[in-house]
Amino acid sequence: xxxxxxxxxxxxxxxxxxxxxxxxxxxxxxxxxxxxxxxxxxxxxxxxxxxxxxxxxxxxxxxxxxxxxxxxxxxxxxxxxxxxxxxxxxxxxxxxxxxxxxxxxxxxxxxxxxxxxxxxxxxxxxxxxxxxxxxxxxxxxxxxxxxxxxxxxxxxxxxxxxxxxxxxxxxxxxxxxxxxxxxxxxxxxxxxxxxxxxxxxxxxxxxxxxxxxxxxxxxxxxxxxxxxxxxxxxxxxxxxxxxxxxxxxxxxxxxxxxxxxxxxxxxxxxxxxxxxxxxxxxxxxxxxxxxxxxxxxxxxxxxxxxxxxxxxxxxxxxxxxxxxxxxxxxxxxxxxxxxxxxxxxxxxxxxxxxxxxxxxxxxxxxxxxxxxxxxxxxxxxxxxxxxxxxxxxxxxxxxxxxxxxxxxxxxxxxxxxxxxxxxxxxxxxxxxxxxxxxxxxxxxxxxxxxxxxxxxxxxxxxxxxxxxxxxxxxxxxxxxxxxxxxxxxxxxxxxxxxxxxxxxxxxxx
Numbered sequence: 001x002x003x004x005x006x007x008x009x010x011x012x013x014x015x016x017x018x019x020x021x022x023x024x025x026x027x028x029x030x031x032x033x034x035x036x037x038x039x040x041x042x043x044x045x046x047x048x049x050x051x052x053x054x055x056x057x058x059x060x061x062x063x064x065x066x067x068x069x070x071x072x073x074x075x076x077x078x079x080x081x082x083x084x085x086x087x088x089x090x091x092x093x094x095x096x097x098x099x100x101x102x103x104x105x106x107x108x109x110x111x112x113x114x115x116x117x118x119x120x121x122x123x124x125x126x127x128x129x130x131x132x133x134x135x136x137x138x139x140x141x142x143x144x145x146x147x148x149x150x151x152x153x154x155x156x157x158x159x160x161x162x163x164x165x166x167x168x169x170x171x172x173x174x175x176x177x178x179x180x181x182x183x184x185x186x187x188x189x190x191x192x193x194x195x196x197x198x199x200x201x202x203x204x205x206x207x208x209x210x211x212x213x214x215x216x217x218x219x220x221x222x223x224x225x226x227x228x229x230x231x232x233x234x235x236x237x238x239x240x241x242x243x244x245x246x247x248x249x250x251x252x253x254x255x256x257x258x259x260x261x262x263x264x265x266x267x268x269x270x271x272x273x274x275x276x277x278x279x280x281x282x283x284x285x286x287x288x289x290x291x292x293x294x295x296x297x298x299x300x301x302x303x304x305x306x307x308x309x310x311x312x313x314x315x316x317x318x319x320x321x322x323x324x325x326x327x328x329x330x331x332x333x334x335x336x337x338x339x340x341x342x343x344x345x346x347x348x349x350x351x352x353x354x355x356x357x358x359x360x361x362x363x364x365x366x367x368x369x370x371x372x373x374x375x376x377x378x379x380x381x382x383x384x385x386x387x388x389x390x391x392x393x394x395x396x397x398x399x400x401x402x403x404x405x406x407x408x409x410x411x412x413x414x415x416x417x418x419x420x421x422x423x424x425x426x427x428x429x430x431x432x433x434x435x436x437x438x439x440x441x442x443x444x445x446x447x448x449x450x451x452x453x454x455x456x457x458x459x460x461x462x463x464x465x466x467x468x469x470x471x472x473x474x475x476x477x478x479x480x481x482x483x484x485x486x487x488x489x490x491x492x493x494x495x496x497x498x499x500x501x502x503x504x505x506x507x508x509x
Contacts, residue, residue, distance in 0.1 A: 028059050029072040038072055049186030051090070054141050058165070095140065106166070107466055108201070108236050109158035110145070115213065115229035118181035118189045122150045125182040126191065128231070132166055133174040142166060147182040158235055158462045163198060171199040179213050179231065190215065192228035201236045209233035235463050237470075251480070252379050253299040254370070257289055257341055258363040259326065260387035261312035261348070262356040265417070268349045274388050274417050275349055281461060284416040284451050286342060288386050291465035292412065292472055293338035296382060304334040307341045308363050312352040320355055323362040357392035360385060364400040364411065371407040377489035380480055381409035384472075388417040391424075398436040401427060405441035410479045412472045413448040424448040443482045447475045 029038040044055035061069075073092055110128060118124045127147045131139035142165045148154035167173040175196050181189040192213035203209055212227040219225050266273030276283055282290065297303050310322040325333030326344035328351070335341045363385065371381040391397055401411065413428075415421040427434060428448040434441045454468040483489075 027074040027076060029074065030061075031070040031072070047186075049184075056141050056144055058140075058142075095134065095138070104163045105160055106163055106198075106202075106236060107158055107160050107462070109156065109234040109462060111153070111155040111232050111234050112179070112213070113153050113230045113232065115152045115154070115179065116181075116191050116215075117152060118191065119150075123152050124189075124191070125149050126151070126154045127180055127182055127188075128156065129178045129180065130161075130166070131176040131178070132168065133176065139176055152229065155234070167198045171202070172197050175201070177211075177231070179228075192218075194231065201233055203233075204236045205232070205234055209236075234460065235466070237463075237466050251377065252301060253296060254379060254381045255293065255296040255300055256306045256308065256363075256367050256381065256383045257293065258308045258310060258383060258385045259285060259289075259345060259348075260358060260385075260389070261309045261352055261354050262358050262389065263311075263354040264356065264358075264389045264419075265354060268354070275354070277346060277349065285386050286345070287461060287465050288414040288416065288451060288468060289341060289345065289384070290338060291469040292384050292414075293341060295469055295473065297338055303337045305338070305341055306333045306366075307335045307344050308333060308366065309348055309352065310360075310363055311354070311356050311358055312348075313355045314352055318353065322359040323366055324352075358387060358389050359393040359396070360387075360391055361393050361396040361400040364397065364404060367409055368400065368404045368407055371404070371409040375408060375487070377408065377484050377487065379408060380483075381407075382412065382476065383409065384412045384414070386414045386416060388415070389419050391427075394423055395436070397427065398434055401434055401446060402436040402439055402441045405443050405445050408480075408483050409445060410476055411446045413446065414468070414472060415448065415450045416452075418452070421448070421450055424450075443479065443486065444475070445479055447472055 027043050028041045030041045031038050041061070042057075042059050044057040047053040047055065071094075073094070075092065112126055115124055115126055125147050128145040129141060130143040132142045133139055143159065143161055145156040145159070148156060163169060166175060175198065176193060177196065178193040179191040181191055183189060192215040194211040194213055196209075196211065201209065210230055210232045213229045213231055215225075215228050218228065261275075265275050268275040268277065270276060271278070274284055293305070297305070307326040309324050309326050312321060312324065313319065314321050314324055324330070326341070326348045327333060327335055328347075335344050364383065367381050367383045371379075404411070413424055415424055425448060426432075427446050429441060429444045429446055433444065434446070449468065449472050451468065454464050454471070456464045456467075
């Protein structure tokens with residue numbers, strides 16, 4: 001968060017609140033208090049072919065009651081803005097509103113049905129614009145969907161938006177949604193509008209969340225006019241990113257993925273395989289990785305994730321490994337973001353030979369080695385294991401979990417496919433605390449879920465992934481806090497990003 005003015009740790013002011021600045025231009029500058037220099041604070045997106053732009057991007061600034069805070073707005077265009085010196089070239093409208101304390105985000109998806117046809121040679125190219133109502137009765141743009149070409153029954157992509165942006169934390173505040181037909185020249189045709197509230201939207205997919213899209217001009221002119229189609233809420237659920245707000249804000253999360261490459265998954269080139277790479281949709285392994293990883297990555301500052309595999313024969317000599325780097329680099333198994341993990345996973349499927357058996361302990365011990373080097377609560381490690389079958393090294397896995405239970409780490413296991421997962425339930429330890437050689441785990445650190453329980457019957461993979469992420473991450477806050485309490489650790493200042501101690505990845509044969 002950029003703040004206004006020069007920061008002096010000895011004489012710094014505490015902001016009274018935060019305000020959201022809405023502007024119809026491109027660049028915002030703030031001015032330092034002592035040196036009066038202008039610094040770029042941020043830029044809006046570019047909107048083409050219009051003289052009346054209304055930007056979605058907003059600026060969140062700290063507001064200091066006791067200080068004069070100068071702002072400068074620069075409008076920039078592809079072609080030079082021509083005007084006479086001293087003469088007006090248009091107006092810039094600036095609005096400010098105090099931001100609420102709501103820190104939730106919501107995942108939403110909408111679809112349309114029988115919208116008005118607006119194009120002479122086609123149907124319509126519809127998109128939605130969302131507006132938050134302001135305290136003065138005006139409306140502020142807070143989101144625009146993508147354009148869906150040539151259809152009267154669009155299904156827009158799901159999107160994540162802060163609840164604060166939608167309604168400033170007031171669940172009953174009016175939200176206006178307008179539907180337009182996109183035109184290349186920027187003169188988009190108005191199809192209709194409707195109003196709702198976050199409280200109503202949060203009911204999700206139901207008979208109450210089917211909205212008539214109404215064009216007021218048409219309604220005033222035509223007696224038999226009913227509507228210009230309908231828009232339905234397909235998905236509306238709170239994002240689980242808020243779960244980590246229960247944790248101290250200064251803790252660094254380190255996320256590792258481990259994938260089951262045993263032969264019981266089936267030949268990846270065949271549609272019956274759990275590793276099948278369909279050109280039309282993600283397989284269960286990919287969906288589990290993406291669902292959990294996209295939430296966790298917001299709390300990992302460098303967004304570099306170790307991605308491991310187990311149970312495969314590796315090239316060039318066909319050695320069986322239960323701890324290999326998906327990117328092929330044992331010295332640096334880190335991938336850039338969840339997209340990097342997904343790419344490494346797909347590449348591994350093309351290079352390794354699925355084999356067996358299903359051993360968990362090597363990847364658990366791998367993460368435990370790093371967790372053992374940082375025990376002050378500034379780092380927390382989460383291992384996601386995705387597997388299809390029965391564990392072959394159950395005794396060793398239980399011992400590894402018991403040993404890891406005193407370390408700052410949690411283990412998430414997602415079971416994919418139709419197999420029975422009785423052994424996984426034992427590892428979960430919700431009913432009976434896991435033990436090994438007469439020694440019980442210090443705390444519960446394992447969460448297991450079968451992926452099949454989260455498959456949406458309508459084929460909505462976005463909803464499946466949201467439900468999966470919610471449940472597999474549900475126990476992480478308590479697991480982390482139990483570690484902190486047992487160790488008597490209080491939250492500390494922000495730590496540097498985690499740097500591995502320097503051991504290369506030791507491949508287990």
